[in-house]
């Protein structure tokens with residue numbers, strides 16, 4: 001590890017964004033691995049100086065300048081972190097060795113036991129070592145990151161961050177295949193720190209992405225800390241200097257190839273580019289597509305967020321037909337999983353799409369009578385069915401129910417907006433007898449599963465037919481409603 005060396009120190013005091021980018025660039029291009037503790041402290045210090053309560057008087061600073069960051073501020077915190085780690089764990093005997101589960105548990109305990117007794121865990125700006133060292137507060141990602149940075153400070157180059165879409169843990173050992181929980185997840189769950197990642201029922205939950213997590217290199221750990229930068233000043237305002245710094249750092253990591261296997265980081269960059277496009281760079285829509293391609297290529301299309309990043313973009317830009325397709329693709333991912341109580345985050349994502357976003361779309365388009373309305377397009381109806389069908393299949397075989405009556409009303413409301421002649425153009429094909437389908441949910445190879453048959457009707461492949469009964473129920477209810485209204 002290069003550590004905090006003169007080439008970086010001469011850039012202090014940091015007065016602007018480009019000097020921070022320069023330090024990250026030096027660390028990433030050095031022939032040593034980048035120093036996670038140093039970069040997390042710097043990123044956290046910049047974020048804190050521009051967003052935290054202390055100086056929230058909306059200061060008008062010169063564009064791209066920052067409140068001055070002195071060398072001693074960073075150096076003192078950096079030395080403090082090393083002192084905490086080296087004071088707690090004796091590594092004299094394990095020079096250049098791989099790490100052990102016992103040492104990882106010790107590092108996790110050092111971080112865990114030094115945190116403030118009780119604080120609001122979901123607050124913003126608790127992700128960095130700056131927060132840990134100055135406020136003794138970390139969120140669940142921050143604890144995992146601090147453990148990896150601590151192991152790096154102790155000289156273990158085999159300990160790396162493993163990331164799912166809503167949890168973080170570490171991999172370590174000779175071939176990097178040992179796993180260990182190092183932080184908590186969610187509310188009120190007993191932490192499993194020190195244990196290896198579940199092989200049991202939790203392995204089928206979205207939380208562990210069917211054992212297809214992002215396994216970070218040191219540079220991808222830098223990408224994780226950069227992704228975790230939070231520019232929010234409050235619920236409505238962002239500190240644009242922090243957002244600008246995050247955007248420039250993500251482009252630096254992108255150009256160095258360190259986002260290629262990190263779909264969520266590409267999605268984060270896409271969100272920033274949608275708000276403030278960088279001249280000469282690919283459009284944000286291309287980034288959302290790249291994130292999907294990365295998830296399909298490296299994670300067997302078992303990640304949901306790349307599709308909901310893209311769906312959210314289409315929705316905000318009133319591209320509703322495309323949004324339906326992205327959300328149907330997201331649903332094709334979740335149908336492979338068994339819903340468990342650890343999956344609340346993705347449950348809320350699908351609930352919002354089904355019960356807020358789609359109903360909103362139905363409201364705004366049903367007022368218009370344009371001929372090319374999506375209500376006339378069978379592929380829109382097919383994608384909506386695929387979307388709902390995936391959620392039904394997610395529920396099937398799961399210990400915890402997903403759907404409740406609150407889902408049915410918006411669902412039937414949406415389906416019934418499509419005329420019978422449009423619905424008739426979508427035939428649900430059972431490629432094989434539905435009953436013979438085994439109860440395991442085989443991961444799909446390609447990203448798209450709704451197929452087009454020769455006469456341009458839209459057919460849903462066999463797996464979708466599993467919820468035939470639900471679709472039948474909807475169809476019959478809708479028809480009945482139509483009969484009633486036509487009376």
Ligand SMILES: FC(F)c1nnc(N2CCN(c3ncnc4sc(CC(F)(F)F)cc34)CC2)s1
Nearest residue numbers: 141163164165166167168227264305308309312
């Ligand atoms: F689906 C879209 F609408 C989304 N918009 N923001 C999304 N985020 C924001 C960024 N985010 C992330 N972005 C980069 N890396 C990671 S690692 C991780 C799990 C944990 F926090 F480590 F536990 C979350 C996450 C989580 C997903 S999804």
